[in-house]
Amino acid sequence: MMWRSALAGAFILAAAAHAFAQQPTDTDKNPPADIELGISTSEIAVRSNFSGADITVFGAIKHADPMTLALGQYDVVVTMEGPKLETTVRKKARRAGIWINRYSLDFLPLPTSYSISSTRPIGLIASEPELRRLGIGAENLRLRPSSTSGGSIKVEEFEKALLRIKEQTDLYRSDSAGVGFVSSTLFKATVRLPASVPVGTHIVHGYLFQNGQFVAEKQLAVHVVKTGLEQYANTIAHDEAFLYGLFAVFVAAFTGWIGSLVFRKD
């Protein structure tokens, strides 16, 4: 009985909302639901003690339909993609008894790192074709092979190997409970920046789903930069390569000399 009355109540509410929406004066007050994203910093400094970082992304569902909210039918997916770089996957084969890199497949630039967090496992949030269309999830990233060498190869095998190795090295990761609601419309997501983080511009994407349907998307840029001594060393190594080399040799020779002085007495 309770169940029925609740259902009936829902019908009345829905009908009322429908009637409400029908009134021409109120169409502007009921725009479609949207998603907002915010992050405490747009720049992440990599210092000498950097060992990866958890990045917290805050967000809100705008113009949320109270009914859908109450039924918990909104889902949020937050991803962070590292800078895109050309990548090659190599496969070894035995030749005259020796294992050598025989086959290779080059990919057009693909994200060096990829972290995904969601309210539920993404397979439950939307259908496979929908996720593929939006490029959500490591297996749905658009990998574009460009050239091969070593003879005919199965592209699919190489793509699988790429994803497997990326996951093993912690560069690609997923957390199906990484997004949580703080209040009814405010959410908090955690994405992970690995220790071997590629410096450059990382893009944070926020996707909103309602009943399995994609509703809205927003994105933010996060710059991962080296600072201080780390940046300085990198710049000098490239711009003043010869001086840098001399410096490295000098440091080595000096330390070696100090070492032999310290341990002089037998």
Add this chain to the structure above:
Amino acid sequence: MTIYLPIAELSVNIFVILGMGAAVGFLSGMFGIGGGFLITPLLIFYNIPPAVAVATGTNQVVAASFSGALSHLRRGSLDLKLGFVLLFGGLTGSTAGIFVFKFLKNLGQLDLIVSLAYVTFLSVVGTLMLIESINAIRRSRKEGGAAQARRPGHHNWVHRLPLKMRFRRSKLYLSAIPVVGLGFFIGLLTSIMGIGGGFMIIPAMIYLLRIPTNVVVGTSLFQVTFTTAFATLVQATTNHSVDVVLALLLIVSSVVGVQYGVRVGRRLRGETLRAGLALLVLAVGIRLAVGLFLTPTDLYSVVTHGLGFQ
């Protein structure tokens, strides 16, 4: 405790790196080798990009070998004259080696050539040294006294060459041609294989040139110091792949290790030292050969272009 490496662009455990440096430094002081053929594979095994590992490894060898060479100089077990003649050949060879490296790279399969060269040289040199040193140890046990590998009276074709020079420290009267030639050959390999070449120069000096073992170690360290300093400069200017933070950690720990290695080495007999070095060389050779012939755990590998260095 981790530290971020600016050129390799990743975080590493500081104690693992310090431990590697100390261990390689110890061996390098004991046997008079730079340790490049040990440190480079260790770094690659610890996920340091190969280009950074090779370049930074050579920089570490500069410190370890310079520190060792100075200790030997003070103890009179370094023949400076012999060292300079070797060095002349070494620097010429290194320069030529850079062009050979480019040529091999254009042919493709450079990695395979380098691996095969490593396996071949390490196993041949290791086996020959092991056989000789075991024979020497047996002989000295029989005679009950300190027996040298071969007396200087045993001359071979090397000693009939012209352009003879006197090397007082080594108590030798020897042609400069094989010394320069040896230096040149090792210099060539330094550029191609990214090693100092101590493990090859030592047996060559002992068996081919008949130089006494105690002088060989110091003189080899002297030669290795300069060839690796040159290689570091070349790597820094062409590949920008020398990581100073990584190098400094390795250098500090290896310099300490070297000093203890030198002490232990001085207490050991020449033939025992040679047997130890032979075993070490063979072990690395076998390890590399296993890598070539055994089925790898993962057939696939991923290379991201423009990461770690440009």
